[in-house]
Amino acid sequence: MNRIEPSELLLSQSVPASVLSSLDVAVLKHRGDMAFELVGETPEWLPRIWPAVKHTGRLYPAKDFLYLEHFIDDALEHWNHAESKWLSSGPWTEVDADGTDWVLEAVALTVNKTQLLLIKFPTTDHSTVRGLLQEGRNQGLEYSRLLKEVNKREVLLHCIVHDLSTPLASIKGSLTLLDEDNHVAPDGTELLQIGLNQVGKMQELIREILSTFARDVEPLLPHVVPASEAPSLLTCVSEVANVMKPVADIERVSMLVETDDVDSTETRVVADSPRLERVIFNLVENAIRHSPEQSEIRLKVEDRGGSVWTGIADQGPGVEADVMPRLFQKFGRGNQHSGKQGLGLYFCRITVEGWGGNIGYEPQKEGGSLFWFELPKPSVAMA
Amino acid sequence: MVRKKICLLGTSAVGKTSLVNRFVNNAFSEKYLTTVGVRISKKTIQIDSNRVEMLIWDLNGEDRFQKLSTSYLRGASGIFMVADGSRADTLESAKLIYRRVSGDVGKLAVCLLLNKADLQEDWEISDDDLANLKSEGWKIFLTSAKTGTGVEEAFETLASMLVPNE
Numbered sequence: 001m002n003r004i005e006p007s008e009l010l011l012s013q014s015v016p017a018s019v020l021s022s023l024d025v026a027v028l029k030h031r032g033d034m035a036f037e038l039v040g041e042t043p044e045w046l047p048r049i050w051p052a053v054k055h056t057g058r059l060y061p062a063k064d065f066l067y068l069e070h071f072i073d074d075a076l077e078h079w080n081h082a083e084s085k086w087l088s089s090g091p092w093t094e095v096d097a098d099g100t101d102w103v104l105e106a107v108a109l110t111v112n113k114t115q116l117l118l119i120k121f122p123t124t125d126h127s128t129v130r131g132l133l134q135e136g137r138n139q140g141l142e143y144s145r146l147l148k149e150v151n152k153r154e155v156l157l158h159c160i161v162h163d164l165s166t167p168l169a170s171i172k173g174s175l176t177l178l179d180e181d182n183h184v185a186p187d188g189t190e191l192l193q194i195g196l197n198q199v200g201k202m203q204e205l206i207r208e209i210l211s212t213f214a215r216d217v218e219p220l221l222p223h224v225v226p227a228s229e230a231p232s233l234l235t236c237v238s239e240v241a242n243v244m245k246p247v248a249d250i251e252r253v254s255m256l257v258e259t260d261d262v263d264s265t266e267t268r269v270v271a272d273s274p275r276l277e278r279v280i281f282n283l284v285e286n287a288i289r290h291s292p293e294q295s296e297i298r299l300k301v302e303d304r305g306g307s308v309w310t311g312i313a314d315q316g317p318g319v320e321a322d323v324m325p326r327l328f329q330k331f332g333r334g335n336q337h338s339g340k341q342g343l344g345l346y347f348c349r350i351t352v353e354g355w356g357g358n359i360g361y362e363p364q365k366e367g368g369s370l371f372w373f374e375l376p377k378p379s380v381a382m383a
Numbered sequence: 384m385v386r387k388k389i390c391l392l393g394t395s396a397v398g399k400t401s402l403v404n405r406f407v408n409n410a411f412s413e414k415y416l417t418t419v420g421v422r423i424s425k426k427t428i429q430i431d432s433n434r435v436e437m438l439i440w441d442l443n444g445e446d447r448f449q450k451l452s453t454s455y456l457r458g459a460s461g462i463f464m465v466a467d468g469s470r471a472d473t474l475e476s477a478k479l480i481y482r483r484v485s486g487d488v489g490k491l492a493v494c495l496l497l498n499k500a501d502l503q504e505d506w507e508i509s510d511d512d513l514a515n516l517k518s519e520g521w522k523i524f525l526t527s528a529k530t531g532t533g534v535e536e537a538f539e540t541l542a543s544m545l546v547p548n549e
Binding site for chain 1: 395409415416417418419420421422423427438444446447448449452454455457458470472480505
């Protein structure tokens, strides 16, 4: 059942004071010069936040409530030039002598030329609203924390792979060449084999260490993707666009996926779906964050023969020139500080490059940013 | 005694209410309780020969769930823009909010508080970032409502910007 607004009752008819008191509303009549008197019975809760009501009939809410000092200026204007039925202060929080929070709302209205000020609990159930806000914000914080952890872990894994695997592969290659080309004297061959064995063990050890950090180590390592298992870039872009649409809607940004009639099977690329979607997600989220309201983000997928190209263009402020050279570096965030912890674009670069692709940024002539990446098709990668 | 209204603005969960609680009550709670609407506190401090009563308007954080009404800023003399230094995106939000409110209410005395400075391991604002902010004209304080670091200094600095020099 809809709750009746006390202000509606007052406007519609003459209401007995007893009815007003049952609505749990403090009704104050303006006597001029910012002085008020209570009409009807005093609500039980009122003295807890306004002790003055126990001692005097002449009340000065603007003096006793800091917030109402602000609102009563608006109320005076409303009483003198009322264009709408009533004026609400919006919610504010008052703390009583016990330290208890009271969320209240004031309403100014005129009834039969009498200027009235109502003090009441907000019509919308405050605890429900606060509970929903609290839950939403808690989840937002948790999401940010998890995203940060995931990105940190990804970067850690990539750093371990890059920093340890690459020199080890080089050592192994060099030792193997020495072995194959017989550069080592016969009495050194045994030592060479020991070296090769130890390098092999170290590579295995790295693999084991990585396995303890994450189950999905394999995609980080050099790999060959069979065409039948390769994800479609077009499908991933479309899925990310669908997932991000509610976020874009909230920010009042529209998203358009342009495909130029590309067949999704022709856009299979060397990648794995979860990471590919994360790369696209990072770029799209970045674009939404930088987009002004009522602007558009365009996601484009192009078949370029041996590779597939994707661009994400926004109508935001673009990237400052001095930031561009370090945009894809770790913590390469610019003055705009909007790249969260500065690892998102770094993650995108090392992931795309790990698949043998390229990633880049171009300012658009008409303003805004274009982030793009290009990945090889699996048949090309296998060749 | 001089009476000055100041407002704390920023996105949600950056620690605005905790900063006020630290400054006014010298207290801190780990529990995050979102602010609905406005909460007003006051504290009187001494700035040189002036007693300044600070009316501190702690406004609800602006995010996708709640928008900030700039009417709350009417009559304000100074603003604290508050960001969480362990979440760099909150700094961008603070700058966006400031750009909007300064367009609505004009230029006010303003300080930028990079809060949660106790979270060193998660800190996301580099020295380069700070240098850039300073070059943009921001008066910056690294604060921690939890430990109290920088809080009193920030409020006193803003207050001193609001009273006439002796």
